[in-house]
Amino acid sequence: MSALYRHEVRGGTLVIWNCNTGMRNALSYEYYHGLQDGLARAARDPAIAAVILAGAGGFFCSGGNLNMLKERREMPYEERQVQIGKLNALIRAVRDCPKPVIAAVEGGAAGAGLSLAMAADMIVAEEGAKFTLAYVKAGLVPDGGATYALTQALPRATVARMAMLAEPLSAERMHQLGAVTELAPKGRTLAQAEALADAVARGPEQAIAGIKALLNQAETASFEDQLTHERDAMAQALGGDEAQAGIGAFLSKTSPVFR
Structure with a gap:
C-alpha cells in the first residue's frame, strides 16, 4: 500500500484515506489507484456496508497537483484529454460503487477535491470547512464533474460566483442549501461520518x-x-x-x- 493512501476497516465501514499531507492531500496517481481499489473491494465484500473518504492531517483534499498540471501543458491536446479522463474515471468509480460513499470533509475541499466530495452520496463537513473552486485563478476551468454536481445541488448563480470569482462557500452555507448532509464540530467529523455509516449498515x-x-x-x-x-x-x-x-x-x- 502506498504512503499516499491507506485503507482502514472500522466495523462494517471501509475508510479510504488520502495521505498526501505535505500537499494538503492533493490528488496523486497513487491515490487514484488506492481509491479505485478500495471501492472495488467494498463492492465485492458483503462485510463492508459503507465507504468513507477522508483526508489525513485535517484537510480533505486540495485538488489537482499544479506541478502535474504544468507538465500537462507540454502534452498534445489528445494526451491532456487522456490524463483528465483518469479523474473522470475516479469520479465515476465513486458514483458507481453500489455501497454508500460518505465524504468526511475536514478543513476544506478544493478543485477536484470538491468534485470528489460532491460525487459521494453524503457529506459530513467540519464546521468552518471551505468548499472552493479556484481554477479560474490559474486560468483554468472546473473538471471532474464539478459544474454538473454543484448545479444539481446549488443555485446556478451561487455556482457561478464559486467558479468565476473563486469565492469559497462555507460548510454552513452548503448545509443550508442542502449540499452537505451534516455539520460536525471540529475533531468530530470522522466519528460523525462513522455514525452515519453505521446507520446505513443496519439497512438492507x-x-x-x-x-x-x-x-x-x-x-x-x-x-x-x-x-x-x-x-x-x-x-x-x-x-x-x-x-x-x-x-x-x-x-x-x-x-x-x-x-
Whole structure:
C-alpha cells in the first residue's frame, strides 16, 4: 500500500484515506489507484456496508497537483484529454460503487477535491470547512464533474460566483442549501461520518444499492423513464429476501434485521 493512501476497516465501514499531507492531500496517481481499489473491494465484500473518504492531517483534499498540471501543458491536446479522463474515471468509480460513499470533509475541499466530495452520496463537513473552486485563478476551468454536481445541488448563480470569482462557500452555507448532509464540530467529523455509516449498515444492502442507482438515474432521466426505472427496481426488490424480512417485521410490529 502506498504512503499516499491507506485503507482502514472500522466495523462494517471501509475508510479510504488520502495521505498526501505535505500537499494538503492533493490528488496523486497513487491515490487514484488506492481509491479505485478500495471501492472495488467494498463492492465485492458483503462485510463492508459503507465507504468513507477522508483526508489525513485535517484537510480533505486540495485538488489537482499544479506541478502535474504544468507538465500537462507540454502534452498534445489528445494526451491532456487522456490524463483528465483518469479523474473522470475516479469520479465515476465513486458514483458507481453500489455501497454508500460518505465524504468526511475536514478543513476544506478544493478543485477536484470538491468534485470528489460532491460525487459521494453524503457529506459530513467540519464546521468552518471551505468548499472552493479556484481554477479560474490559474486560468483554468472546473473538471471532474464539478459544474454538473454543484448545479444539481446549488443555485446556478451561487455556482457561478464559486467558479468565476473563486469565492469559497462555507460548510454552513452548503448545509443550508442542502449540499452537505451534516455539520460536525471540529475533531468530530470522522466519528460523525462513522455514525452515519453505521446507520446505513443496519439497512438492507440490496435495497440501498437500488436506491443509489435510482438517485443516479434520476439526475438525467425523463419523468417517464424514471417511472420505468422505479417500477423495475421495485419489482426486483419485492421478490427478494430483504423485502420478506422488512414486510414481515412491519406487519408483526417488530424491528427488521437485515444483516
